[in-house]
Amino acid sequence: MSEKKRRAGAAAxxxxxxKPRVSSATSYAESLRxxxxxxxSILATLRSLASACSKSKPAGSSSSASKALAEDxxxxxxxxxxxxxxASVTSRINRLVLAAARSILSGxxxxxxxxxxxxxxxxxxxxxDRIVLVRRESARPFANVATARKAxxxxxxxxxxxxxxRRGIHVTKRDLFYTDxxxxxxxxxxxxxxxxxxxxxxxxxxxLHVVASEKGVVVGRLTFADDGDRIDCTRMGVGGKAIPPNxxxxxxxxxDALFILLVEKDAAFMRLAxxxxxxxxxxxxxxxxxxxxxxxxLFLRRLKVELKLPVLALVDSDPYGLxxxxxxxxxxxxxxYDSANLTTPDIKWLGVRPSDLDKYRVxxxxxxxxxxxxxxxxxxxxxxxxxxxxxxxxxxxxTMLRTRQKAEIQALSSFGFQxxxxxxxxxxxxxxxxx
Amino acid sequence: MSEKKRRAGAAAxxxxxxKPRVSSATSYAESLRxxxxxxxSILATLRSLASACSKSKPAGSSSSASKALAEDxxxxxxxxxxxxxxASVTSRINRLVLAAARSILSGxxxxxxxxxxxxxxxxxxxxxDRIVLVRRESARPFANVATARKAxxxxxxxxxxxxxxRRGIHVTKRDLFYTDxxxxxxxxxxxxxxxxxxxxxxxxxxxLHVVASEKGVVVGRLTFADDGDRIDCTRMGVGGKAIPPNxxxxxxxxxDALFILLVEKDAAFMRLAxxxxxxxxxxxxxxxxxxxxxxxxLFLRRLKVELKLPVLALVDSDPYGLxxxxxxxxxxxxxxYDSANLTTPDIKWLGVRPSDLDKYRVxxxxxxxxxxxxxxxxxxxxxxxxxxxxxxxxxxxxTMLRTRQKAEIQALSSFGFQxxxxxxxxxxxxxxxxx
Numbered sequence: 003m004s005e006k007k008r009r010a011g012a013a014a015x016x017x018x019x020x021k022p023r024v025s026s027a028t029s030y031a032e033s034l035r036x037x038x039x040x041x042x043s044i045l046a047t048l049r050s051l052a053s054a055c056s057k058s059k060p061a062g063s064s065s066s067a068s069k070a071l072a073e074d075x076x077x078x079x080x081x082x083x084x085x086x087x088x089a090s091v092t093s094r095i096n097r098l099v100l101a102a103a104r105s106i107l108s109g110x111x112x113x114x115x116x117x118x119x120x121x122x123x124x125x126x127x128x129x130x131d132r133i134v135l136v137r138r139e140s141a142r143p144f145a146n147v148a149t150a151r152k153a154x155x156x157x158x159x160x161x162x163x164x165x166x167x168r169r170g171i172h173v174t175k176r177d178l179f180y181t182d183x184x185x186x187x188x189x190x191x192x193x194x195x196x197x198x199x200x201x202x203x204x205x206x207x208x209x210l211h212v213v214a215s216e217k218g219v220v221v222g223r224l225t226f227a228d229d230g231d232r233i234d235c236t237r238m239g240v241g242g243k244a245i246p247p248n249x250x251x252x253x254x255x256x257x258d259a260l261f262i263l264l265v266e267k268d269a270a271f272m273r274l275a276x277x278x279x280x281x282x283x284x285x286x287x288x289x290x291x292x293x294x295x296x297x298x299x300l301f302l303r304r305l306k307v308e309l310k311l312p313v314l315a316l317v318d319s320d321p322y323g324l325x326x327x328x329x330x331x332x333x334x335x336x337x338x339y340d341s342a343n344l345t346t347p348d349i350k351w352l353g354v355r356p357s358d359l360d361k362y363r364v365x366x367x368x369x370x371x372x373x374x375x376x377x378x379x380x381x382x383x384x385x386x387x388x389x390x391x392x393x394x395x396x397x398x399x400x401t402m403l404r405t406r407q408k409a410e411i412q413a414l415s416s417f418g419f420q421x422x423x424x425x426x427x428x429x430x431x432x433x434x435x436x437x
Numbered sequence: 438m439s440e441k442k443r444r445a446g447a448a449a450x451x452x453x454x455x456k457p458r459v460s461s462a463t464s465y466a467e468s469l470r471x472x473x474x475x476x477x478s479i480l481a482t483l484r485s486l487a488s489a490c491s492k493s494k495p496a497g498s499s500s501s502a503s504k505a506l507a508e509d510x511x512x513x514x515x516x517x518x519x520x521x522x523x524a525s526v527t528s529r530i531n532r533l534v535l536a537a538a539r540s541i542l543s544g545x546x547x548x549x550x551x552x553x554x555x556x557x558x559x560x561x562x563x564x565x566d567r568i569v570l571v572r573r574e575s576a577r578p579f580a581n582v583a584t585a586r587k588a589x590x591x592x593x594x595x596x597x598x599x600x601x602x603r604r605g606i607h608v609t610k611r612d613l614f615y616t617d618x619x620x621x622x623x624x625x626x627x628x629x630x631x632x633x634x635x636x637x638x639x640x641x642x643x644x645l646h647v648v649a650s651e652k653g654v655v656v657g658r659l660t661f662a663d664d665g666d667r668i669d670c671t672r673m674g675v676g677g678k679a680i681p682p683n684x685x686x687x688x689x690x691x692x693d694a695l696f697i698l699l700v701e702k703d704a705a706f707m708r709l710a711x712x713x714x715x716x717x718x719x720x721x722x723x724x725x726x727x728x729x730x731x732x733x734x735l736f737l738r739r740l741k742v743e744l745k746l747p748v749l750a751l752v753d754s755d756p757y758g759l760x761x762x763x764x765x766x767x768x769x770x771x772x773x774y775d776s777a778n779l780t781t782p783d784i785k786w787l788g789v790r791p792s793d794l795d796k797y798r799v800x801x802x803x804x805x806x807x808x809x810x811x812x813x814x815x816x817x818x819x820x821x822x823x824x825x826x827x828x829x830x831x832x833x834x835x836t837m838l839r840t841r842q843k844a845e846i847q848a849l850s851s852f853g854f855q856x857x858x859x860x861x862x863x864x865x866x867x868x869x870x871x872x
Contacts, residue, residue: 166854172675172711173854174704180850183802216654216703219679228674229711239663239681240607244654246676247707268651269609272682276607276664367618415615419601419608 030363031417035425037432041282044432048260048283051434056310080127081117081135082342085250086205088167094203095164102157113143114156117201126332126387134342135201155195158185163199163210172211172248206343208249208300218245218298219271220288222280223259224305226252235286240275245288249300255308258284262305264349265289266317266326270411270422277423283431286311294329299344302330306346314352314436316427319359320372320408321379324389324399327351332388350436351395353426354411356402362426368413372406394437465798466852470860472867476717479867483695483718486869491745515562516552516570517777520685521640523602529638530599537592548578549591552636561767561822569777570636590630593620598634598645607646607683641778643684643735653680653733654706655723657715658694659740661687670721675710680723684735690743693719697740699784700724701752701761705846705857712858718866721746729764734779737765741781749787749871751862754794755807755843756814759824759834762786767823785871786830788861789846791837797861803848807841829872 038044086094102112118138127134144153162181166173175196179189186192200207207213219242224235229251233243246252263285265271271289274280280287286305290298306313315330317323333345359369372380380403389395402408414422430436473479521529537547553573562569579588597616601608610631614624621627635642642648654677659670664686668678681687698720700706706724709715715722721740725733741748750765752758768780794804807815815838824830837843849857865871 169854171854172707173850174707174847176704176845176847177708177850177854180803180845180847181854183800183851213707216676216707219651228676231672231674233672233674237666237668238678239666239668240683240686241651241663241679241681243673244676244679246674248675248711251675268682269611272607272609272648272651273612276683365618368615410611410615412609412611412615415608415612416618419604419606419612419616 028365028417031421031425034362034429038425038428039432041428044428045260045283047434048431051312052260055312079137081137081201081204083200083204083206083340084209085343086203086209087250088170088209088211091203091205091209092164092167094205095160098160098202111143111145112153113141114153114202115139116142116156116198119197119201128387128391130342152195155185155191156198158182159192159195159199163196163212166211172213172251174214175212178212200340206340207296208343211248211250213247214296216245216247216297217292217295218288218290218301219243219268220245220286220301221271221275222263222286222288223284224255224257224286226256227254228252236280240272242271242275242287245297245301247297249297249304252301252304255305257286257305257309257311259286259309259311261285262302262309262311262313263287263352264302264313264315264330265411266315266323267291267411270316273420273422277420279423279427283428292326294326296344299330299346303344303346313346313349315349316352316411317354318408318410319354319356319402320410321376321383321399321402323354324351324383324395325379328383328386328388351398352430352436354409354414355437356398356405356407359405359407359409362414364409364413365416368416369407369409372402372408376408377403377406392437398437463800463852466856466860469797469864473860473863474867476863479863480695480718482869483866486747487695490747514572516572516636516639518635518639518641518775519644520778521638521644522685523605523644523646526638526640526644527599527602529640530595533595533637546578546580547588548576548580549588549637550574551577551591551633554632554636563822563826565777587630590620590626591633593617594627594630594634598631598647601646607648607686609649610647613647635775641775642731643778646683646685648682649731651680651682651732652727652730653723653725653736654678654703655680655721655736656706656710657698657721657723658719659690659692659721661691662689663687671715675707677706677710677722680732680736682732684732684739687736687739690740692721692740692744692746694721694744694746696720697737697744697746697748698722698787699737699748699750699765700846701750701758702726702846705751708855708857712855714858714862718863727761729761731779734765734781738779738781748781748784750784751787751846752789753843753845754789754791754837755845756811756818756834756837758789759786759818759830760814763818763821763823786833787865787871789844789849790872791833791840791842794840794842794844797849799844799848800851803851804842804844807837807843811843812838812841827872833872 105112116139117135118140119135123136123138125134125136142149142153142156144150159178162178175193176189178196179186179192196207196210196212200210221235221238221242226233228246235243259280260283263274265274265287266289268289268291271287274287279285288298288302302313305311315327317326327349330346331349333340358364380399383389384396384399384403389399411422414426417425540547551574552570553575554570558571558573560569560571577584577588577591579585594613597613610628611624613631614621614627631642631645631647635645656670656673656677661668663681670678694715695718698709700709700722701724703724703726706722709722714720723733723737737748740746750762752761762784765781766784768775793799815834818824819831819834824834846857849861852860
């Protein structure tokens with residue numbers, strides 16, 4: 003055994019003096035267990051966090067913020083779409099089609115005014131902490147060789163959405179495409195026009211009843227109705243409840259949680275669910291299993307807005323983990339017009355942070371060298387406004403780029419399979435160690 | 438409109454005479470609705486199917502079949518691992534380690550007898566309708582430069598599995614890797630040894646409490662307990678219940694379904710869930726959202742064995758859809774030693790089958806040309822034993838390769854978003870149109 007230790011030290015090389023050896027790291031990791039105060043004390047910390055969060059109006063997440071850029075006001079310089087009920091969307095379509103019909107009858111033909119979704123048109127608004135779309139419309143006349151086809155597709159998509167809403171069902175983008183393959187040609191075209199229609203009508207894609215496939219799961223102190231069925235997420239075993247693809251069928255959200263724990267990967271989710279972490283520290287645990295999908299982002303936002311709970315994130319300590327946070331918080335560029343409904347600002351970065359690697363003495367062998375691509379992505383993130391805004395994030399990212407090391411959440415397993423739920427997270431919560 | 442029709446016909450080209458035009462296809466598709474008998478009549482068909490299935494002993498799926506190749510019998514020529522409870526696995530590990538200790542004390546050092554999992558060792562057994570592993574063990578002595586490292590890793594994995602079982606928790610392969618990155622080097626090595634250990638102990642990977650991440654969802658006429666929580670899958674809304682990663686925490690499976698509907702993709706799953714198809718035709722609907730993961734395969738097998746229900750599959754009409762069926766039915770090559778627990782023989786191919794494309798007059802535009810790779814995979818499938826066994830499947834595959842056309846389940850959306858649930862599936866069930 004001592005032979006093994008010696009070899010471990012030798013293998014770590016010159017950095018061994020600074021970086022911990024495996025065995026000493028393990029005993030240090032165990033020593034952190036003694037730092038833990040009783041749960042009641044940690045819970046008090048969490049309660050004050052939760053109550054602070056429910057009082058403060060979360061920047062940009064309140065509906066008034068969306069209203070400030072109301073999509074009905076053509077004078078507004080930004081396009082922000084909003085959730086609308088079926089009746090409202092239907093009547094918007096009716097108005098659009100009536101206007102087209104009147105235009106045709108008056109001999110002027112018809113044309114749609116379509117907002118431009120070009121990336122040059124997408125800007126980050128620091129006040130709102132979101133990417134939004136600058137209002138700049140272009141005409142899409144039917145009587146023009148260049149736009150006749152797109153105008154036809156637009157009319158067809160409007161009619162299909164109308165039919166879906168009338169039937170009260172939900173469909174996928176793929177379903178939509180297959181209703182008229184001949185016209186659409188390929189799915190990229192019907193998808194693009196669907197986004198156009200969403201902007202034109204000023205409503206979210208989920209208001210159009212066109213849904214994305216589901217990927218996320220949720221477990222913990224949450225009850226809600228999915229299409230009328232009452233779901234108690236403390237009684238969903240280890241597997242959890244699949245997050246519904248159609249957010250408008252979700253209602254009656256109730257919870258006694260003190261925070262929402264957003265987890266990047268399902269391995270960590272499984273550990274938390276099996277250990278019933280939410281019973282020790284009342285929380286709602288959710289994951290999109292990697293890159294966040296639209297359904298999970300919508301669901302998280304609904305939880306945040308309705309429950310007014312703080313959101314703490316547990317992601318890998320690599321640029322990709324931060325990128326995932328950015329998608330939850332600021333949205334992705336190609337859905338910028340819908341950012342108000344998809345984004346959850348004010349997510350706290352709990353861990354695993356680059357500074358945690360030394361702080362928790364994660365063994366050298368459990369850290370991975372960053373690839374050239376990682377470093378490139380990391381440097382790009384340093385230039386992003388949403389990172390620059392948060393001094394703590396900049397520092398962490400600089401640490402990551404300086405040490406050129408990354409680590410997964412699972413790296414904590416080197417201290418024992420349940421170290422994550424028994425020591426790391428409780429200590430993080432106790433020390434309010436989020437930024 | 439007639440102008441449009443004419444153009445559609447012209448575009449379809451010379452095949453227009455044989456292949457349906459869009460509009461006539463739609464009206465034909467609608468005419469099929471009139472062929473539907475009352476649901477009561479279809480239900481009677483399904484009831485007789487279900488009762489036939491519960492009486493017949495499904496080939497190879499009964500536990501007696503596994504017993505015939507009992508893993509405890511060293512004389513048996515095939516290795517078939519079985520589910521074991523924690524106490525049994527722990528005592529098997531203890532016996533292994535005691536034997537090693539005795540060997541060391543007697544001055545002979547120690548060595549593990551590890552079954553070979555090389556692909557040359559994997560054979561398809563027509564009688565069992567499964568891929569299994571030929572029993573051929575090789576020694577892995579510690580006192581040999583070539584195997585010392587692997588023997589050490591094997592000992593370490595045995596000790597880790599022992600610890601996991603003692604704590605009564607479940608971990609992922611990734612967790613296991615991170616407990617000793619220095620020793621394992623990379624995850625491929627700990628994963629490989631884990632499979633070795635599974636074969637050595639004669640128990641499934643899930644018996645070792647090392648679980649795969651979950652991907653599947655289930656909805657419909659099924660109740661079960663997930664880690665003690667009672668789950669009613671008729672009350673899981675549209676999102677469904679996530680299939681638990683640890684099958685051994687699933688118990689108390691009950692159902693009044695007449696069949697299990699296995700769906701390839703989540704878009705079709707969503708349609709079925711939203712339309713509550715299982716209330717019209719009592720069934721359990723499940724999907725792995727593409728390539729089946731271990732958790733979904735284990736879950737399907739458990740349902741099939743315990744409920745003795747027929748399994749009908751709804752997959753894309755392409756070689757990939759058939760490949761997915763083969764994984765559910767015969768297992769994948771690299772898990773061959775575990776095939777008895779992972780496979781569900783006797784799955785019926787309901788649709789979408791190559792012959793359906795003409796039978797349901799799926800418009801030419803909704804069919805896709807097969808790529809060279811598709812054709813290659815299709816031809817390979819024709820050589821596979823599990824396809825050759827079923828004359829109907831061979832014919833369908835030959836049709837696919839002759840027409841060089843494929844189609845997704847979604848192609849049925851061209852007849853209306855709910856055509857799948859309102860016409861196609863009910864008619865299939867009524868006509869007992871599965872092979």
